[in-house]
Amino acid sequence: MEPVISLRNAYIYQREQLVLSSVNFTIHQGEFVFLIGRTGSGKSSVLKTLYADLWLEKGTGIVAGYDLHTIKRAQVPYLRRNIGIVFQDFQLLSDRNIEKNLVFYLRAMGWEDKNEMRNRIEEALKLVNLQNILTKMPHQLSGGEQQRVGIARALLNHPQILLADEPTGNLDPEMSVEILKLFKDINEKSKTAVLMATHNFELIERFPSRTLYCDKGYITDLSDGL
Numbered sequence: 001m002e003p004v005i006s007l008r009n010a011y012i013y014q015r016e017q018l019v020l021s022s023v024n025f026t027i028h029q030g031e032f033v034f035l036i037g038r039t040g041s042g043k044s045s046v047l048k049t050l051y052a053d054l055w056l057e058k059g060t061g062i063v064a065g066y067d068l069h070t071i072k073r074a075q076v077p078y079l080r081r082n083i084g085i086v087f088q089d090f091q092l093l094s095d096r097n098i099e100k101n102l103v104f105y106l107r108a109m110g111w112e113d114k115n116e117m118r119n120r121i122e123e124a125l126k127l128v129n130l131q132n133i134l135t136k137m138p139h140q141l142s143g144g145e146q147q148r149v150g151i152a153r154a155l156l157n158h159p160q161i162l163l164a165d166e167p168t169g170n171l172d173p174e175m176s177v178e179i180l181k182l183f184k185d186i187n188e189k190s191k192t193a194v195l196m197a198t199h200n201f202e203l204i205e206r207f208p209s210r211t212l213y214c215d216k217g218y219i220t221d222l223s224d225g226l
Contacts, residue, residue: 052076
């Protein structure tokens with residue numbers, strides 16, 4: 001089976017600055033992988049490269065069948081239709097309710113049929129245990145609820161992989177555990193691969209899984225040799 005993500009001798013840049021050198025890792029369908037490291041170590045730059053917000057200038061990178069080094073700007077939206085992205089700051093549109101937030105996302109992904117959109121929204125919200133909030137505005141939800149909506153949004157288009165950038169960064173410890181349990185549950189039930197960037201080492205100790213470590217300009221797979 002082809003991997004969902006494959007980086008080979010990849011060099012990650014942020015503007016002109018080299019952030020990570022000679023990056024090599026592969027993630028297959030159904031895997032759950034942590035990407036850890038201190039703030040500023042390059043975790044977000046890796047994720048941005050994987051969804052083509054940063055261009056892969058050197059090396060080989062394949063994500064959901066797309067070549068990151070040769071991808072054209074017009075192809076990027078199609079790459080992202082295969083990826084679910086979860087942000088630290090939720091990024092819900094504050095001027096519309098939850099249903100309209102999710103419809104807006106689906107339309108951007110190319111969905112058109114209203115009934116299909118409504119059904120998929122209901123399915124995704126059920127996956128994150130958030131029924132009956134369609135008419136609520138984002139500010140009426142707690143931080144944990146907003147992040148669960150963000151996860152539901154990322155799942156709407158049946159992605160091959162979820163990329164989560166510090167998804168518990170704005171949450172208290174108890175809610176952080178609940179969100180991580182939710183990611184684990186989604187991963188196990190749907191076999192959607194997950195790559196979660198975090199610097200919350202307590203969560204990693206509590207929910208051990210394969211771990212990639214960003215440090216001093218390189219990524220090490222801590223599972224190697226175990």
